[in-house]
Amino acid sequence: MIWKEKYKIGISTIDEQHEELFNRVADFLQAIRQDGRWEEKVDKVKDTMVFLQEYVVTHFDYEEKYQQTLGYPDCDEHHNIHEAFKADIQSMAQEFADAGYHEEAVQKLAGRLLAWLINHVVATDQKMAQYVTEQGLEKI
Template sequence: MAYNWDKSLETGNIIIDEQHKSIIKAINNLLDACNTGKGRLEVENTLIFLKDYVVKHFNDEENLQIKSNYPDYKSHKEKHEAFKNTVNDIYEEYKEKGANIGLVAKVNMSIGGWLINHIKSEDKKVADHIKSMK
């Protein structure tokens, strides 16, 4: 199942929204590759991208939260740290066992599903807080 960008995912912050789009595009590229029988080749590229990119993205988000005195910063950061661990765990599993359909399913559900839910719930709260500060 590909993930589609729509208004429900917009935070109103151009930088954060563009970063979210990049992450979703990487996951969709993997899913597209799987549909054409090239998923095993794309898994490593996707995982390396995600492993590096979520660190930058979460730092950017957390800096916005700090600047705006977001009251739930600590909890939000903990969610980010748990997600980074998930991405790292899946990457380590890939290195140990290689690419397989189960691993792709984990990327889809554990990474793609988490990200969509996180944007719609947690990141929206941050965006609303920042807007209320203006």
């Protein structure tokens, strides 16, 4: 389990979505680190890539709409960060489709996913939560 209570930003829907992302990445990490043939792990990698391509869009859309309703001043910057991550996920999915699911590339993906999630939630999303608190806005 890589999700920690300290990652919560105090906005329940977003916290639930973050926890789901962390849980999926944790399952992915566990699957690729288990003993067994690499070929058997490729299905988990493919499932994770499909999930990420779909779920991050849902999550990012929700988070950005919420920010817009708040009048969050860093909304455009936050959107650009999300767009870069979505492009990165698409690029990795295409790379895997073209070159195959090689263990080294998948390990690299795992590290990037975990680092991005932690850094984004702990730094960028915490700034949004701080803004909500300072402005006395509703946390939905």
